[in-house]
Amino acid sequence: xxxxxxxxxxxxxxxxxxxxxxxxxxxxxxxxxxxxxxxxxxxxxxxxxxxxxxxxxxxxxxxxxxxxxxxxxxxxxxxxxxxxxxxxxxxxxxxxxxxxxxxxxxxxxxxxxxxxxxxxxxxxxxxxxxxxxxxxxxxxxxxxxxxxxxxxxxxxxxxxxxxxxxxxxxxxxxxxxxxxxxxxxxxxxxxxxxxxxxxxxxxxxxxxxxxxxxxxxxxxxxxxxxxxxxxxxxxxxxxxxxxxxxxxxxxxxxxxxxxxxxxxxxxxxxxxxxxxxxxxxxxxxxxxxxxxxxxxxxxxxxxxxxxxxxxxxxxxxxxxxxxxxxxxxxxxxxxxxxx
Amino acid sequence: xxxxxxxxxxxxxxxxxxxxxxxxxxxxxxxxxxxxxxxxxxxxxxxxxxxxxxxxxxxxxxxxxxxxxxxxxxxxxxxxxxxxxxxxxxxxxxxxxxxxxxxxxxxxxxxxxxxxxxxxxxxxxxxxxxxxxxxxxxxxxxxxxxxxxxxxxxxxxxxxxxxxxxxxxxxxxxxxxxxxxxxxxxxxxxxxxxxxxxxxxxxxxxxxxxxxxxxxxxxxxxxxxxxxxxxxxxxxxxxxxxxxxxxxxxxxxxxxxxxxxxxxxxxxxxxxxxxxxxxxxxxxxxxxxxxxxxxxxxxxxxxxxxxxxxxxxxxxxxxxxxxxxxxxxxxxxxxxxxxxxxxxxxxxxxxxxxxxxxxxxxxxxxxxxxxxxxxxxxxxxxxxxxxxxxxxxxxxxxxxxxxxxxxxxxxxxxxxxxxxxxxxxxxxxxxxxxxxxxxxxxxxxxxxxxxxxxxxxxxxxxxxxxxxxxxxxxxxxxxxxxxxxxxxxxxxxxxxxxxxxxxxxxxxxxxxxxxxxxxxxxxxxxxxx
Numbered sequence: 001x002x003x004x005x006x007x008x009x010x011x012x013x014x015x016x017x018x019x020x021x022x023x024x025x026x027x028x029x030x031x032x033x034x035x036x037x038x039x040x041x042x043x044x045x046x047x048x049x050x051x052x053x054x055x056x057x058x059x060x061x062x063x064x065x066x067x068x069x070x071x072x073x074x075x076x077x078x079x080x081x082x083x084x085x086x087x088x089x090x091x092x093x094x095x096x097x098x099x100x101x102x103x104x105x106x107x108x109x110x111x112x113x114x115x116x117x118x119x120x121x122x123x124x125x126x127x128x129x130x131x132x133x134x135x136x137x138x139x140x141x142x143x144x145x146x147x148x149x150x151x152x153x154x155x156x157x158x159x160x161x162x163x164x165x166x167x168x169x170x171x172x173x174x175x176x177x178x179x180x181x182x183x184x185x186x187x188x189x190x191x192x193x194x195x196x197x198x199x200x201x202x203x204x205x206x207x208x209x210x211x212x213x214x215x216x217x218x219x220x221x222x223x224x225x226x227x228x229x230x231x232x233x234x235x236x237x238x239x240x241x242x243x244x245x246x247x248x249x250x251x252x253x254x255x256x257x258x259x260x261x262x263x264x265x266x267x268x269x270x271x272x273x274x275x276x277x278x279x280x281x282x283x284x285x286x287x288x289x290x291x292x293x294x295x296x297x298x299x300x301x302x303x304x305x306x307x308x309x310x311x312x313x314x315x316x317x318x319x320x321x322x323x324x325x326x327x328x329x330x331x332x333x334x335x336x337x338x339x
Numbered sequence: 340x341x342x343x344x345x346x347x348x349x350x351x352x353x354x355x356x357x358x359x360x361x362x363x364x365x366x367x368x369x370x371x372x373x374x375x376x377x378x379x380x381x382x383x384x385x386x387x388x389x390x391x392x393x394x395x396x397x398x399x400x401x402x403x404x405x406x407x408x409x410x411x412x413x414x415x416x417x418x419x420x421x422x423x424x425x426x427x428x429x430x431x432x433x434x435x436x437x438x439x440x441x442x443x444x445x446x447x448x449x450x451x452x453x454x455x456x457x458x459x460x461x462x463x464x465x466x467x468x469x470x471x472x473x474x475x476x477x478x479x480x481x482x483x484x485x486x487x488x489x490x491x492x493x494x495x496x497x498x499x500x501x502x503x504x505x506x507x508x509x510x511x512x513x514x515x516x517x518x519x520x521x522x523x524x525x526x527x528x529x530x531x532x533x534x535x536x537x538x539x540x541x542x543x544x545x546x547x548x549x550x551x552x553x554x555x556x557x558x559x560x561x562x563x564x565x566x567x568x569x570x571x572x573x574x575x576x577x578x579x580x581x582x583x584x585x586x587x588x589x590x591x592x593x594x595x596x597x598x599x600x601x602x603x604x605x606x607x608x609x610x611x612x613x614x615x616x617x618x619x620x621x622x623x624x625x626x627x628x629x630x631x632x633x634x635x636x637x638x639x640x641x642x643x644x645x646x647x648x649x650x651x652x653x654x655x656x657x658x659x660x661x662x663x664x665x666x667x668x669x670x671x672x673x674x675x676x677x678x679x680x681x682x683x684x685x686x687x688x689x690x691x692x693x694x695x696x697x698x699x700x701x702x703x704x705x706x707x708x709x710x711x712x713x714x715x716x717x718x719x720x721x722x723x724x725x726x727x728x729x730x731x732x733x734x735x736x737x738x739x740x741x742x743x744x745x746x747x748x749x750x751x752x753x754x755x756x757x758x759x760x761x762x763x764x765x766x767x768x769x770x771x772x773x774x775x776x777x778x779x780x781x782x783x784x785x786x787x788x789x790x791x792x793x794x795x796x797x798x799x800x801x802x803x804x805x806x807x808x809x810x811x812x813x814x815x816x817x818x819x820x821x822x823x824x825x826x827x828x829x830x831x832x833x834x835x836x837x838x839x840x841x842x843x844x845x846x847x848x849x850x851x852x853x854x855x856x857x858x859x860x861x862x863x864x865x866x867x868x
Contacts, residue, residue, distance in 0.1 A: 098478065098479075099479075101432050101433040101437075101477065102433075104432070104433055105387070105388070105389060105390070108654075109387075255390070282479070286479070286482050286483035287441075287444075287479035287480060287483040288444060288448070288455070288480075288483035288484060289483065291444060291445060291448035292448040292451075292453070294448070295445075295448040295449045295450075295451070296451070
């Protein structure tokens, strides 16, 4: 009992400790009885000399996400995406979406084809942004390829990613046979896919070279690839940021691309990267300037200049200054002109 | 497989037929045994890969080199496109013009062309608003060109922006947009909603001035255009074709891109507007009842806004590019394939329901002069061969015909209605007595150039469109129209369809044959006598 004149009060921690003691006093006798009864109320003991085969890994790339595509999970996800996620995206990222008219032809078809959306990647925000920016009819049947080693390494993370964003685990470096088989089956079932061809978030604000995942999956499944450029999320909540700083973002959709006859994965992937690069230029300048620079092969590269160090960061700040996306800045206070 | 057009002989079991009445509709019972209804063909299947078809047309043009071969660094390229008057209603985004302009710009970028201007070919029509331009050419093109001043609207009253190219053998002056005339290549992006559009009319009319237009927009030419939908029997088109020859001889190089649309005119809740009445489902009937009852209680202005917000699900059925005349021949054939309906014999009375929209009142009011042009200028002329109504017959139309005008879009129409029509309804007389005064009025010119007004002379042209019909028919009756307004137009008001038939009996007898033009969707009657 604390003294009334004491300069401190019992902390909440102490109160929690007392509650814990109470719970323990109630549950301990019950647990003791269970432990005393042993198997099958507890796990079996292993006989000596017997080797128990390792249980199949259920996390990482092997995590089964099928439950997240069933009706109850879809219902919950629809509520999450159209409710808290959309609200969060609007308040933190204020997205402006362009270029959805480029998808009007497949959207008008009686049976719209599944598409593979291939955006650049700067932030965890990108996925939430895509989940709200992708137009219907694809938005409601969208899966997101997420890094198996990051989002599916713990059960709670895997469950959360699967339920809220319909994420599926995929290896960063090489799209494994299992992953590609699963995605092929999903595409055949009408599910569209968001995959980040860079394989992970940008470490320094500039883009990274595209890996062949999107192109390979498109060749395997026959689904067209939609290049997407996202601008501004890196400034808001880039890699290494501790908390988001509200700002504005741009999402620009390009025309769907399919591999030409005889075009291998590497070339197709380069074409996807060029398309995203041109969209990036379009978002900073305008359509005509971007088209002319793309035709001359002079589109500013998303991966930034070759040099390293402060000059690279300097160039990044110059590039960001060109666009309107990024962290909101307070307007400078204007003082009246007193002559 | 879409069904072709259909001519229904009305019998006792035929249900009442749908008539448009501006921003509303009604069902009218036509006399059995002597009435018929012409229904438009169903929409033709659309091209699935629109962008692919556009690129194919640009790479494989008709009687001209592929577009990339005509483009070179350092050249002056001008892209002109049809204005807000096409298509009707406006089409869902992305508009075909946007798709074509983007495809042309892609090729221009590949060829290293830097000097590109994009011009809205609006002749003496009102200027388009930013929202309308964005709808037509798309945000990407607008944002890239408009801020630099490279996307703009043709100004037929700016002497600095016009070039005089000479005269035709018939003495017609040819004056067109200077930038278009002086470009190394003029690419024209057209939408052919009806057979009248396109061809040399695109450039010789769309990019010209009053000095040129007056040679074919006059009562003489209009009277001898039979009809506007039949290029070979249209004096209007012959004049434009002569002007096109002058353009070619002056060295203007034109790459024409023409497109045709199907007749998928109204979105799904309004499907019943395109259907044959006996095929209306219970849902269609409920929609009709609900819509008409609601519209009866809706203020006019709100009803107009609702209708003008409709975006048609039009889809492209063909795209062809190349030499103007060769391209237009194919385009016209494609338009006919969609719109032509064979009809045998003429009729004593032609009936028509006038809808809320015409090419000249997009986002605006269909004023009484535009009601006239829709009935006598357009619907009467929707024929090939012979007019649907016999000479001396009657036209009955349904429209409220209120004396309402949009003062921003149609300022000279107001004065035309109050001053000119009060004096005369004869196109020949008004062209002699009043036209010049309106055409050269400085205030109207100012509004045309700086606001969103149609040119001062435009109401005259609208009146001239009906010259042939006025001469051809002995009576024009407006059912449900404001009596005073209808009389000012020189027509006869009637309260009901039965009254109108009774009034018409003076000139067509007691048991006349009746033909109803069930449009929109648009159709052209191929009349054999």
